[in-house]
Amino acid sequence: MNHSRYRYHRMLLLLVVSVLLCIGAGCRQQDQKDVTLYSATSQSSQTGQETTQSNLPPAELVFYNYANPMPDQDKVMDEVNKYLKRKINANIRIITLNPTEFEAKIPAILASGQPADLVFTSSWTNNYLANVSRGAFLPLDHLLKQYGVGMQKSIPAILWKGMLVDNQTYAVPLNKEIGHQYGVLMRKDIVDKYHLKIDRIQTWEDLEPLLQIVHQHEPQLRPLDTPEMLYRSIPMNHIAGDWYLPGAINIGESPAFKRDDHQVFNQYATPEFKHFVETMYRWNQAGYLPKDPMYEAEGDWKTGKIFAGALSYAPNYVYERSSQLGYDLDYVNIGQGVIETGDVQSGAFAIPRSSKQPERAMMFLELLYTDPYLANLLKHGIEGVHYIKVDDKHIEPAPGMDPLNPKYDYGYGWMWGNIFISYFDKSYPQDTYEQYEAFNSGNIPAPALGFNMNIAPVSTEVAAINNVLAEYYRPLINGTVDPEKVLPVFLQKLQIAGVETLIAEEQKQLNLWKAAQSSASSIQ
Numbered sequence: 001m002n003h004s005r006y007r008y009h010r011m012l013l014l015l016v017v018s019v020l021l022c023i024g025a026g027c028r029q030q031d032q033k034d035v036t037l038y039s040a041t042s043q044s045s046q047t048g049q050e051t052t053q054s055n056l057p058p059a060e061l062v063f064y065n066y067a068n069p070m071p072d073q074d075k076v077m078d079e080v081n082k083y084l085k086r087k088i089n090a091n092i093r094i095i096t097l098n099p100t101e102f103e104a105k106i107p108a109i110l111a112s113g114q115p116a117d118l119v120f121t122s123s124w125t126n127n128y129l130a131n132v133s134r135g136a137f138l139p140l141d142h143l144l145k146q147y148g149v150g151m152q153k154s155i156p157a158i159l160w161k162g163m164l165v166d167n168q169t170y171a172v173p174l175n176k177e178i179g180h181q182y183g184v185l186m187r188k189d190i191v192d193k194y195h196l197k198i199d200r201i202q203t204w205e206d207l208e209p210l211l212q213i214v215h216q217h218e219p220q221l222r223p224l225d226t227p228e229m230l231y232r233s234i235p236m237n238h239i240a241g242d243w244y245l246p247g248a249i250n251i252g253e254s255p256a257f258k259r260d261d262h263q264v265f266n267q268y269a270t271p272e273f274k275h276f277v278e279t280m281y282r283w284n285q286a287g288y289l290p291k292d293p294m295y296e297a298e299g300d301w302k303t304g305k306i307f308a309g310a311l312s313y314a315p316n317y318v319y320e321r322s323s324q325l326g327y328d329l330d331y332v333n334i335g336q337g338v339i340e341t342g343d344v345q346s347g348a349f350a351i352p353r354s355s356k357q358p359e360r361a362m363m364f365l366e367l368l369y370t371d372p373y374l375a376n377l378l379k380h381g382i383e384g385v386h387y388i389k390v391d392d393k394h395i396e397p398a399p400g401m402d403p404l405n406p407k408y409d410y411g412y413g414w415m416w417g418n419i420f421i422s423y424f425d426k427s428y429p430q431d432t433y434e435q436y437e438a439f440n441s442g443n444i445p446a447p448a449l450g451f452n453m454n455i456a457p458v459s460t461e462v463a464a465i466n467n468v469l470a471e472y473y474r475p476l477i478n479g480t481v482d483p484e485k486v487l488p489v490f491l492q493k494l495q496i497a498g499v500e501t502l503i504a505e506e507q508k509q510l511n512l513w514k515a516a517q518s519s520a521s522s523i524q
Contacts, residue, residue: 059360061092063118064106066125067415069096072408076381083374088363094378102126110136113354117361120415121171121350123342128163128171128350129241133456137170137350143362144169150370154418156440162344165452171348172365175418177314177436178344179443181337182233185321186308188328190214190221201332204230205279207308211288214307221307223288225297227280228477229310233335234272237446239264239506240453241342244469245462246499247506251338251446264507266499269491277487280479293474301325302404310334315435319427320411326404337443341451347414368417375421379413381406387423393433394426451513458505461498468493 070076077094084090097105106126109116121128121137131137144152151172152160159173184198184207191198194217196210207230211223234256236248246266250257257272259265267273283289290297300306304327311317318331349365351358367374380387380395386408387395397403413422424432455462472490475481 056089056360059088059090059357061090061117061357061361061364062115063092063094063361063364064102064109064116064120065094065096065118065415066099066102066120066122067096067410068098070381070406070408070410072381072386075385076377076408079382080374080377083377084364084367087367087371087374088360090357090360090364092364099125110352110354115354115356116352117355117357118349118364119352120347121345122347123241123345124243127242128345128348129165129452130455130462131350132165132170133454133459136352138353138355138358139168139170140172140351140362141169143351143358144172147359147362148172148366150366154369154420158339159344161450162341163348164450165454171345171350172369173344174347174349174414175369175420176347176414178440179337179339180232180343180346181313181333181439181443182229182310182335183313183331183333184308184310185318186210186330186332187221187304187306188330190218190307191330198330198332201334203334204233204276204310206334208279208283210308211283212286215287218307220305222290222300222305223307224283225290225301225306225309226295226478227283227289227310228474229312230334231276231477232312233310234276235335235338236267237338237340237448238342239448239451239510240455240462240502241345243342244473245465245502246494247503249447249510252336252444264503264510266494266503268494274483274487277476277479277483280477281481281483282479284479289479291480293478293480295478313337314412314414315439316424316428316432317412319429320425323403323425323427324411337439338446339443339449340446341449344449349417365417370418370421372421375413375417376423378416379410379422381408389423390426393424393430394428395423396426448510448513451510453506453509458498458502461502464497465494465499465502468497 073094073096077092080094081091084092102120103125106119110119110126110131120126121131123129140148155173155175156178158178159175160169163169163171163173184201186196186198190196194213196213198210201207201210204227207224214221214223232243235251236256237251238245239247239249246268247264248257248267249262249264250259257265257267257270280289284291297306297309301309302325304325313331313333318329322329351361355361368378369375376383383389384398386398386401386406388398389395397406397409401407410416412419412424419436420433429435468490472486472493476483476486476490
């Protein structure tokens with residue numbers, strides 16, 4: 001078959017149909033007709049060289065994303081916009097904000113209605129459910145049906161399910177690891193030097209003997225960067241969808257919290273939390289932890305001054321991290337992997353209500369999730385300049401590029417959409433995609449997976465509780481304050497802020513959700 005002739009006749013037929021439909025509808029808006037034409041005829045390029053015909057008017061998009069800006073960002077964005085010009089006749093300004101800037105600026109931008117076409121949202125920053133409840137995001141279902149067909153097919157159903165709020169979708173989830181499992185990265189040379197038995201580590205408490213050995217024999221090293229991710233390894237189902245807010249239920253057959261009921265509880269008021277913060281205070285006093293609760297570890301990792309650090313695991317990340325740092329690392333998992341609603345909502349892209357170009361924003365997302373050229377341009381930079389391909393899945397830094405201080409590279413690029421069309425560092429094994437799929441299928445679904453808390457009835461209490469958390473959570477978790485003195489004050493201030501009202505509302509909504517699930521199951 002002559003494919004060029006086939007595409008030509010197909011486009012001509014669609015154009016005739018579009019004109020007839022336009023005449024019948026009165027051609028309400030010129031750009032509506034153009035958008036429909038794009039939806040019917042566009043194709044994603046696998047190489048970045050194919051030009052897609054489009055009669056769309058020019059569009060300017062603004063995208064606020066959560067990442068650390070790279071030195072060559074402007075150079076890469078020039079290439080991105082050359083490509084988008086050909087594909088959807090758009091120019092996009094991606095404002096990449098580091099974590100501190102993002103958390104400081106984005107709430108004000110959304111609250112003020114400042115023009116923005118795309119924004120990163122999650123369960124842990126720029127909270128998805130909170131933004132939906134206050135009407136900050138557009139519902140996307142109609143846009144997805146028209147311009148997001150490829151995304152809908154490529155993203156697993158469990159992710160779409162987790163984004164539903166009152167049966168509406170308000171953001172496109174990142175397609176990466178599903179669920180969370182925590183673990184510990186350690187300098188391999190130190191592990192080997194002292195014959196450390198890392199295979200015996202099963203829980204966060206098992207780290208202590210290793211930290212003691214390192215502190216005693218390698219005093220120039222920081223034994224552990226920060227312990228917050230160790231706390232995160234304690235399995236619980238966070239009911240509010242925000243991992244900081246009080247309100248949890250147990251997970252699994254051997255629950256971490258020793259309780260005789262299945263009710264929602266305040267995790268900060270448990271003996272288990274008390275034990276954790278007491279241990280962290282003892283570790284801090286012993287010299288295993290940084291004294292600053294706001295300590296940033298990356299600089300010390302790059303200079304090899306840290307022995308170990310806990311993190312949220314992604315398959316084979318140890319290879320990427322070793323390549324980035326320039327020295328070998330060992331890794332061990334702690335605990336069972338879990339899938340919560342908050343995991344499903346751990347990263348997504350929303351279209352704010354202030355967007356002037358929601359259709360074009362959705363077209364950009366469709367390309368980002370389905371077009372390997374655009375995806376890898378944003379994740380790894382320009383081929384031949386920032387990286388070179390080793391094979392069809394793997395890359396390495398281009399000659400002259402410092403892997404420890406790249407001018408542009410976002411590693412496995414979780415913050416850019418769809419890792420299943422990404423290149424990986426050459427250190428990653430050939431079955432990396434398969435390992436992601438195995439990881440996703442091996443995690444345990446939490447009891448309330450799919451439940452989305454509506455915080456509107458307790459928004460006043462949540463605001464007050466968040467203020468208390470901002471003052472006390474990090475110092476307690478990082479062991480920089482004495483919990484014997486500070487934990488009672490923390491719990492008292494949570495009470496004053498309305499924690500019991502929050503817990504009661506969580507229980508009420510969870511009970512209603514469970515009843516609805518049981519009713520739906522009985523009908524089926």
